[in-house]
Amino acid sequence: MLTFILRRLGAILLVLLVASFIVYTLTSIGSDPLSDLRGSNAPNREEQIAQRIEKLSLNTPVVIRYFLWLGGASKCLIGQCDLGIAFSRSDQPVTEAVANAANSTIQLVTAATIIAIIVGLTIGILTALRQYSGFDYTVTFLTFIVYSLPIFWIAVLLKEFGAIQFNQFLANPNIPIPVMLVTGLVVGFIFMSILGGGARKRLITFGSAFAATALLLAFLQITNWFASPSIGIVGVIITGLAAAVGVTAISTGLANRRTLYSALIVVAVWAALYQPLQYLFFFVPQGWMLLALYVVAIGVGVGVGLLVGGDGKKEAARTAAIVSFITVFTMVIDRTMLVYEDYLRKIPQSGAIATIGSQTPNLSGDMWFQIMDGFTHLLLPTIALALVSIAAYTRYARSSLLEVMNQDYVRTARAKGLSERTVIVRHALRNALIPIATIIAFDIGALIGGAVITETIFAWKGMGSLFVDGLRRGDVNLVMGFFLVTGVLAVVFNLVADLLYSALDPRIRVS
Structure with missing residues (x-):
């Protein structure tokens, strides 16, 4: 080596x-x-x-x-x-x-690259597993459209509808009932297409997704969430539980109870520490504090996994560390949201979503204001860069996984009686990532060189x-x-x- x-x-x-x-x-x-x-x-x-x-x-x-x-x-x-x-x-x-230029570009492309890799690979894997389904055809059609669109056109549309129109909505947030119903229908069709199954299962999936989406939008409307957004301890717990179930299902499968218990214990630990951490957030608003907190979060996850994991300590520690980091990151987002209203009062002419530059000039405030300001400026250019990359990674992941799924060793793994999750995650996906690793490595190096068109449109x-x-x-x-x-x-x-x-x-x- x-x-x-x-x-x-x-x-x-x-x-x-x-x-x-x-x-x-x-x-x-x-x-x-x-x-x-x-x-x-x-x-x-x-x-x-x-x-x-x-x-x-x-x-x-x-x-x-x-x-x-x-x-x-x-x-x-x-x-x-x-x-x-x-x-x-x-x-x-x-x-x-x-x-100075590299610092601005790294801020811009880091989030876009991470989002593109995670979302693109996830959608690509799902379309490969649901080959020739309605979901597969729909995603293939949309990815070809997005991939063929010029980046400057996407950026201009985002400035118009993602900033100007959305800022007008945030000035007087109101979600009409027809919008709730249509959104629920779209989400229901998406989940029904992803999960598939028989007619009864599809109908249950569609109804559940439709009802959950419509009720969520109604809740946001009733509580006036868009005017004063927050996550709260309930939202942190729900996010942590979802992360525990999702990460465990991918990592070891839900049948591995010790790994699942490790992830759930980590969520319980941070839920218990939610209120004490608020004092830390208020009185020590420093970047080193966040970095130390993330390190502690990973350490807590590893420690719990090693104590509870039993024979699968390595898998339990890895899963619990990921869930712990996600839970703590959600708490940081929750704290940042508390400055939303004060932040808008300091920039009354700009709106919640910024369209130019990487920061608001002469903005006063502590670290939480700076994080909020950075997010509002990063949002649109990040989406513009991520959309095209997501479309590309989706196609690469789909074609690579389909090729691997037809190999002899995958059929042999199934014949040995291994679960479908083990066959896909441990055998097929790992080999399918080899060509994708090359593409991602080159894309990251190229993105650091700067997205000239995107930077020009957003004055970055x-x-x-x-x-x-x-x-x-x-x-x-x-x-x-x-x-x-x-x-x-x-x-x-x-x-x-x-x-x-x-x-x-x-x-x-x-x-």
């Missing part, structure tokens, strides 16, 4: 050297960093041109300039990066400009806009700073994909 990693790191270094030389040379030859000064009417124009020529060493041959840049970039290996200055950004150090100053600005102004140092981050991430995630192969399939060896 170590030999393989060292060999790949050597190849990565060679690839980055060749690629950086090509990008630096082509950018330097194809751009003019003095174009803005040549068109200027300033009386000291010639002096400014001379200063920029000296500052950027433009009198030096391109090859020499590249090696000068490479000398500064190589200092990144010892934590002292020197990537020059970005003249297009008032001589700001490139390292600072790239760090990330890596995409940094690259476009540098290329337009002929700022070679800025372009190379972008390349250094995205290039390193691309090759690193390629290495990660190779290592995932051996983790997913024991037959594959990195040697």
Whole structure:
């Protein structure tokens, strides 16, 4: 393993050297960093041109300039990066400009990537298991439509209906009875298609989903939830119980009682600590507190799993840790919702859902206000990026799982009498994830490079806009700073994909 990693790191270094030389040379030859000064009417124009020529060493041959840049970039290996200055950004150090842009982009793409992977793989697996059903045909039709739509059109629609129209609704929230009924019908048809079964089972599923959805919307309307949203201890318990049942069903199956009990005990522990934690949330609103709380949540889950898990301690600890994290995360969301009304009073002109920028300028308030503000700005661009990725992952997951389900070892597993959950989760799904791991690894590396169109529409100053600005102004140092981050991430995630192969399939060896 170590030999393989060292060999790949050597190849990565060679690839980055060749690629950086090509990008630096082509950018330097194809751009003019003095174009803005040549068109200027300033009386000291010639002096400014001379200063920029000296500052950027433009009198030096391109090859020499590249090696000068490479000398500064190589200092990144010892934590002292020197990537020059970005003249297009008032001589700001490139390292600072790239760090700010990368921070904005990571905020944007992290949530979108996680949502796309979880939702896309889940829908893809469900459509593969329900092949040629009405649900399969409907999802296939919708995914092809979403995948073919241009991202700028999706973003514009989201700004119109997800922000402008929805903000108008939030100003005077009212859910008419016909909307409740239609929503209930749609949800009922979706659940009926997913679960399938005979006519009686389908009818029961449809009726249950319809009634639950309609009653939930009626409850939200009666309690005026949209004007003052909250989850409360009841919502935290319900979410925790749902997570305990769902994660256990996927992880070990509900027949494994010790694992299920471990997950339920974790939910009970955090339900008992709900009120004491409110004092912690109010008096210690710090980022390190949340990080420590998440670590404690995972530790509590692992501890309970090891104590209660019996012979399956490993599976119980893993399941309880996931359920514990989900429960605590729900409590954090609940605390953030408490500042909703105060947050709206501080931004009366913007509305609950923001349409531009990554944050509200000069917003005062503690950590909870900042979390709420970040969420309102992240919501629309995250949905725009996630929708297209969900459509792609759904198709990849479906085709990959269908191919694996027809393999001989899957039929053999069924013939041995293994449960359908074990056959799918332990045997089929694990091998189906191998090609998907490659796609996800490359997508993550590409997304960090910035979603240029999405960032432009939502005025998000990330890596995409940094690259476009540098290329337009002929700022070679800025372009190379972008390349250094995205290039390193691309090759690193390629290495990660190779290592995932051996983790997913024991037959594959990195040697």
